[in-house]
Amino acid sequence: MASVQERLDELVGEFADLDAREKLELLVDFANGLPPLSPEYQARKTVEDRRVHECQTPVFLWMESADGSARLVAEVAPEAPTVKGFVSILAEAINGRPAADVATISDDILDRMGLADVLGILRTRGLRAIVARVKRGFAEQASG
Amino acid sequence: MPDYVHPEVLVSTEWVAEHLSDPQVRIVESDEDRALYTQGHIPGAVEIDWAVDLQCPVVRDYIDRAAFEKLCAERGITPDTTVVFYGDKNNWWACYAFWVFKLYGHKDCRVMNGGRKRWELDGRAWSNERVSYPHTHYTAQEQDGSIRALRDEVLKHTKAGKQLLDVRSPEEYRGERMHMPDYPNEGAVRGGHIPGAQNVPWPLNCHDDGTFKSAKDLEKLYIKELKMKRRSPTIAYCRIGERSSLTWFVLTYLLGFGNVKNYDGSWLEWGNAVRVPIAKGAEPGGIVAGSAAPAMHA
Numbered sequence: 001m002a003s004v005q006e007r008l009d010e011l012v013g014e015f016a017d018l019d020a021r022e023k024l025e026l027l028v029d030f031a032n033g034l035p036p037l038s039p040e041y042q043a044r045k046t047v048e049d050r051r052v053h054e055c056q057t058p059v060f061l062w063m064e065s066a067d068g069s070a071r072l073v074a075e076v077a078p079e080a081p082t083v084k085g086f087v088s089i090l091a092e093a094i095n096g097r098p099a100a101d102v103a104t105i106s107d108d109i110l111d112r113m114g115l116a117d118v119l120g121i122l123r124t125r126g127l128r129a130i131v132a133r134v135k136r137g138f139a140e141q142a143s144g
Numbered sequence: 145m146p147d148y149v150h151p152e153v154l155v156s157t158e159w160v161a162e163h164l165s166d167p168q169v170r171i172v173e174s175d176e177d178r179a180l181y182t183q184g185h186i187p188g189a190v191e192i193d194w195a196v197d198l199q200c201p202v203v204r205d206y207i208d209r210a211a212f213e214k215l216c217a218e219r220g221i222t223p224d225t226t227v228v229f230y231g232d233k234n235n236w237w238a239c240y241a242f243w244v245f246k247l248y249g250h251k252d253c254r255v256m257n258g259g260r261k262r263w264e265l266d267g268r269a270w271s272n273e274r275v276s277y278p279h280t281h282y283t284a285q286e287q288d289g290s291i292r293a294l295r296d297e298v299l300k301h302t303k304a305g306k307q308l309l310d311v312r313s314p315e316e317y318r319g320e321r322m323h324m325p326d327y328p329n330e331g332a333v334r335g336g337h338i339p340g341a342q343n344v345p346w347p348l349n350c351h352d353d354g355t356f357k358s359a360k361d362l363e364k365l366y367i368k369e370l371k372m373k374r375r376s377p378t379i380a381y382c383r384i385g386e387r388s389s390l391t392w393f394v395l396t397y398l399l400g401f402g403n404v405k406n407y408d409g410s411w412l413e414w415g416n417a418v419r420v421p422i423a424k425g426a427e428p429g430g431i432v433a434g435s436a437a438p439a440m441h442a
Contacts, residue, residue, distance in 0.1 A: 021182070021274070024178060024179050024181075024182040025182055027179050027182075028179050028182050028183045031179065031183070032183075057177075079232060080177050081177060081179035081182075081183050082177045082178065082179040083177070085179060117196075118178065118196070119178060119195070119196075
């Protein structure tokens, strides 16, 4: 099975040869593919502090692992499809793979997607905060 | 009940729905999140992105006149086209694009009241089809300096005690934070506001459904409560000049202020500039002559 980074590289590779419009369309496809929260997580959302406060859009993340296998559960407001698409890509790369592996995600993942050209540099900062939060969350899982 | 001073600049979602195939009309979407347009836009609408399309990629400035002409030509806009702007977040970015179009002298610009939110609430259809129009030839005007303020002018303006509006959040105004709540800090080294500026956070211009407040409510806010005068020169600013372009729109067109400029350098320039005066706290404050720049030893 491919590692988290290898799977992420594959997904990021899908963006490589696309023009700006196609990149956005692919991002929207990923956004549409993020499943809605289950009733269990809907209930937890109201009592747990899972919001990523650095991110302007409402984003709620759960970094969970069972038997060393990672699972990223997320909810992103529908008015922010860029963020939703990006989180969906992270979940696709992470889910079912070793939690300890998540820490190896490279920090330049956004640069390699070429999204800064499409979105403008300012708007990629919130996404960087999400990567940092996800890596930290799984690192805490691994050490705890 | 008083009406807006220039009501013709606002159109309803119904008006837009009736003009979807009007060749005289071009509908332009401008959002904070570009993927929104890709996901679904008003049928036939083209996209203009504030960062990628309107900003010069090298100098911190807007695109130049030639680039603006190319932008319009590629979207099938002529100098006589009625351009209707709409977008997410209370039409924040739509007003920004509107302002840039006015900067280059486009005559007939309008805003769809309520933007994406109102279109959605009205149950109108979205389209994700790609849109293109035959290219036009567009000739723009030179930049209109009467709606744009640069730093030196703002410095003179504040020293003269003229009308100045800070449209950021109260926390940013007081100097407690250097960016919007929940937004990342995008690089100002000092917090506070330009001395003399009154704080009117931009969302106060709008209802929850994204439409603008009534002329009566806006008059109450700016003229009765803040004692602002329509004829006095006014400058509005925020962090990079986007939120303040919405306030510029409200003052200029809805309330009929005669001389309003947007300071697009805004806090990201002022809060980083050397030796410009800054006020902290909830009060506008003012400048004591000579206090801004201490004398230099020869």
